[in-house]
Amino acid sequence: MIHLLKEVGRGKRGARDLTYEEALQAAEAILGLTATPAQIGAFFIAERIKMESVEELEAFVSVLRKHAARSDLPQGIDCAGPYDGRKSSFISTIATSFVLAAAGLPVTLHGSASLPPKWGMTLADVFAAMGISDPSLSRELCLEAARQTGVLYAHAETWCPPLAKLRPIREELGMRTVLNTAEKFADYGHSPFLTFGVYHNTVFDRLGRLIMNLGYERALIIQGSEGSDELYIHRPTRTYRIEHGEASLQIIDPESFGLDTPLPEVDWTPAEQAAVTGQVLQGKGNMAFMYQVLLNAAVRLHLADRVQSVEEGLYTGKALLESGKPRELYEKWQAVLKNQPLTV
Structure with a gap:
């Protein structure tokens, strides 16, 4: 998680968007709770400053859905x-x-x-x-x-x-x-x-x-x-x-x-x-x-x-x-x- 934090937490000018694969790693660490509370909070703040990219959002949605119960009822x-x-x-x-x-x-x-x-x-x-x-x-x-x-x-x-x-x-x-x-x-x-x-x-x-x-x-x-x-x-x-x-x-x-x-x-x-x-x-x-x-x-x-x-x-x-x-x-x-x- 630390190496990902270094990429998104370099400040407004130095931060870069994570690739989809990197964002998956971050999402897995956060939603799987293997990252520490300090790391999770730091990531959230860094992303708030940088603004999430489409790829980063998609990665978080993918991992969140993996952790969620989803029904097989008629679709609507x-x-x-x-x-x-x-x-x-x-x-x-x-x-x-x-x-x-x-x-x-x-x-x-x-x-x-x-x-x-x-x-x-x-x-x-x-x-x-x-x-x-x-x-x-x-x-x-x-x-x-x-x-x-x-x-x-x-x-x-x-x-x-x-x-x-x-x-x-x-x-x-x-x-x-x-x-x-x-x-x-x-x-x-x-x-x-x-x-x-x-x-x-x-x-x-x-x-x-x-x-x-x-x-x-x-x-x-x-x-x-x-x-x-x-x-x-x-x-x-x-x-x-x-x-x-x-x-x-x-x-x-x-x-x-x-x-x-x-x-x-x-x-x-x-x-x-x-x-x-x-x-x-x-x-x-x-x-x-x-x-x-x-x-x-x-x-x-x-x-x-x-x-x-x-x-x-x-x-x-x-x-x-x-x-x-x-x-x-x-x-x-x-x-x-x-x-x-x-x-x-």
Whole structure:
């Protein structure tokens, strides 16, 4: 590990990118925990200063996937949002997932307890507010819920144990590391389709090349709310679509679909996130959140070639919500994960 540290840690001008083979060695040492905590921390900081290359990221993803449990369920779409959570926006991904599942598109959600640098609310926090606590979420239970509903939730530190062991170092550093990107590509559901959230459009090209190397059939990089993979409903969203080995910038404007809606001010807590999710799936609550779920579902259905256009996806999602099927799947999913019988 020391010889690799010397290459990436020579400072902004002297550092060089590791080759793919060298990056594999570093990833194996870090995720296999054969490197010392000091070496791991030094590597993370050096890479943060240098900025990770596509080859380095690909190597970390490859090794991380080797250490992860990955399901053989029917393949669908992976929704890769920020593991450091959210502070000031609605996590529409949860409700969106059940609309997609109702349309026959399996969904994989994944995350962990909050991480630096943002320390925001995560999926795990919202699920805990629903009465679904991570310690009880065995892989078997999550897989059973996915079989019955089409929505798989993978708690990353359960499905990929090295991430749990590296948490103390990441918390002590308190900043973004190469794992903040790599962990979102774990692909627990072997998904051919991907939505991936980013903070800055400056990473579009680099991540686009990485996604091509990883072999996804289609993907959409989204510069969404708080770095999420969720489209805004009150203004246009920059996205980068990857398909057939090519990437193109696309601006998705809710106004062009008649959905542009001001967002209400909400003091978001995990309990409030859970409450609004339930309201949307019941066809109730503020229309901004309903429209946000419909637009995100429609774009994903189009990405996965389940509909011919975003407009068709909007009609499909609206009809599904009115039918009550997404809500039924949501209630069944909760019942399975709480290991409770579903009340009819």
